[in-house]
Amino acid sequence: MPTSSPQPAFVLIRPQMGENIGAAARGMWNFGLDRMRVVAPRDGWPNSKAVAMASGAGRLLDDAQLVQTTAEAVSDCHWVLATTARPRGLTKTVLTPERAMTEARDRIAAGERVAIMFGPERAGMENDDIARANAIVSVPVNPDFASLNLAQCVLLMAYEWRRQTAEIIHEQTEAAGDWASQVEIEALASHYEDRLETARFFFPDTKAEGMKTNLRNLWSRMPLTRADVQILHGILRQMVRWKERDD
């Protein structure tokens, strides 16, 4: 059994193509999930095409639980989801992937076991399988074109799981080198202001103060590294040298 962190089991029901099983394993492991259960795969088990496609995620197939019925696959679970379009004629709550994975996260944190079922490629899940689910997960696809395949559906569910559980930093700027300090920005601003004063850039006098304020604001709202500041000093020094040679 895997020893990874608490997570839902992904249950592939009667999958057909080995390639799709392998691609599903990759999709899971891309987002750190490694508990797969496989119900009655059409081409038997193990499946060499699945192994070939899984490549770096092959361990998921080695560790996968093979069972013959959907009932066995989910028997130990407290909350079971079916990924499918809305079924006709069955009363069932339909959740977005986001809502489903939020609830899965909370239930797993409370000690429950959660399974997410994926139907076979062409036929989709049968009502008999769907009736075992506590709720349905439906990806909000374009109603004019809903063609998600098994591996894509697994990928999106795994992505949502990670989005709801990983500590994600949504915005981060890593400098290649150190950020410039305020002292360095101040020195840069003064350097430009002095030289541009000499070059009579701040013209006419009535606008000079406003122009200086705008220039200072420009420097301070740029996220500049120390290397950036050196480049900007260098540009100005070179222009001054060039002017002096021309004289």
Added chain:
Amino acid sequence: MPTSSPQPAFVLIRPQMGENIGAAARGMWNFGLDRMRVVAPRDGWPNSKAVAMASGAGRLLDDAQLVQTTAEAVSDCHWVLATTARPRGLTKTVLTPERAMTEARDRIAAGERVAIMFGPERAGMENDDIARANAIVSVPVNPDFASLNLAQCVLLMAYEWRRQTAEIIHEQTEAAGDWASQVEIEALASHYEDRLETARFFFPDTKAEGMKTNLRNLWSRMPLTRADVQILHGILRQMVRWKERDD
């Protein structure tokens, strides 16, 4: 030109396999996006393998803008994102897909044009391309296994776009038939209470009130349709008939 709703352009930079271009088109159209730009595809344009793979999303390829350089592809855009891993040696803001698409949505709503660039399959994007981007988008994959291909990356970005822009109902239960009204639930509760009273279910007397409350609570917290209520009435009536036959 497509006449669809405001949306980012997805820019495929020097894509190699036609199948991947077609799969990218499918991924986009699954979530309602249809503005593709293609920069210098390796195997020329149009690409019959791309068309074959795109099937129902073939219109995106017909309408795609073909250009020879990344500069041309994004020249009319105000905000450009590069989907790639964190580059070494370039200072750049890195966003999650979620944050990127939230900002893309807001900028597009304010009238800006946004492009999202995807690199070629094996090599990934070159620093020369990345340097044109205002920010980087990085999918929060498992650091031990980051193997998203071009079409998967497009799919995830398109999914996030739809998640940030579609009016999505996160939880919905559609009844197959009408929901039971309070009057019908009340009649059901009374039916069971009366019959079970006769059958001496509420025993011992000291616990009878608590048992009745629990049973009423059970009915009222179930989301029952009118058909469900009829089934529950029928079960009880049948048990009573069976008892009467036995007498």
